[in-house]
Amino acid sequence: MALFQSNNPVLKESIFNKAAHADGATMTIRGTVNKMSFLLIMLMAAAVFSYGQFVKGSSNVFPLVIGGAIGGFILALVIIFKKEWAGYLAPAYALAEGLFLGGISAMFNAQWQGIVLQAVGLTFGVFIAMLILYRTGVIRATERFKSIVITATVGIGIFYLIAMVLRLFHIEMPLIHSSGTFGIVFSLIVVAIAALNLILDFDMIEQGAAMGAPKYFEWYASFGLLVTLVWLYLEILRLLSKFNRR
Template identity: 80%
Template sequence: MALFQSNNPVLKQSVFDKVAQTSGETMTIRGTVNKMAFLLVMLMAAAIFSYGEFLKGNSTVVPLVFGGAIGGFILALVIIFKKEWSPYLTPAYAIAEGLFLGAISAMFNAKYQGIVIQAVGLTFGTFIAMLVLYRAGVIRATERFKSIVMTATLGIGVFYLITLVLRLFHIDIPFINGGGIIGIGFSLVVVCIAALNLILDFDMIEQGAAQGAPKYFEWYGSFGLLVTLVWLYLEILRLLSKLNKR
């Protein structure tokens, strides 16, 4: 079970340790892929709806942003602690995140025309590139690789938390959040770390199927991958906005 390690909080080793080699129908890679495709359709449909609400100038946009973000966060926590509920809650999570991403994307696109199409293209391009590199064995999820990515991701999480606390006191970090060289460099690093998370997620899903995780882990695995994709998209969107400022 040492293979079941990931910096993604959704796909931890202990999660699979408790359920691997169960009786009955088990997780498959194809089943996970199908469910991931379904979740992406749900997310995109919700995103298109909230994007359209912004274009219409409806006052529901702000509630969609906060409602989607908070609702998605709560659903994610419930799914993490109640994994067996993932077949029922993961579609709801995809919809909540879609509402949030659609409204946020519309706001960014209103300021920087065309940025959303670029961000979507780069996100899926990165996903495909990471999948090809993983399947070809160019990048392997070794223990050292996992430890490095885990440490880097934890550091980014701590930094974002500190930044959020400082903003509550109206203190900003302009050289990181701005469009300068340091700010762009920081965003590039974060995008790279988010992309490397995909390698760990691919490995985790593959190992889950190989070790005989229960069928509902197809939903749980696709949920974990969706979490990483949402993070990657937001970071790419942020990077592109910084580049447009220059």
């Protein structure tokens, strides 16, 4: 069913189609919200710890950032391919990402005081705004809408991948790091695409609950939404840093 197309790699049509006739307890929106709240608490707790280590001048911050980034990436891959394990691994992913985000945030805040609070506030503000727009029907996850967002997201992913490869050869992509007009416009576009991903995620969660996906999909869907929120926060943080450098 084309209804379940999504650009989020952890929320795919085939996954819900396989689960549509699952027996036993089924996924609910309320259950997903509760689990998402728990994951956010786990992430923020780990972020506060990592942030505190930086403030204290601990030499453990860099290993926490690297370990969190690598650990989070590995856990995300495992969850994507072993979705039944999401209830066990999603909290670990939240902790790993929290360690990574806390350290990165502290480094940004050391250069521009208050930037982290601004980024956190804007991230939750965008989340709430997108949820309201989705629930009121102002923005609908139509097939055309999905195609546009998916295409844009894939394009951004390819661009970032190329930038990572070039950076190995000490070549920087100016749009990603530049605080000039084009660099800021690029970041604004990326933030907008990340925000629109939330609409697709909301739609996927709602449709999954309607189709009677198995109970563990509450963890899986919560994990998928957390992935989008982490991306959105990092892009907003990058955008604010560009404004501060001007």
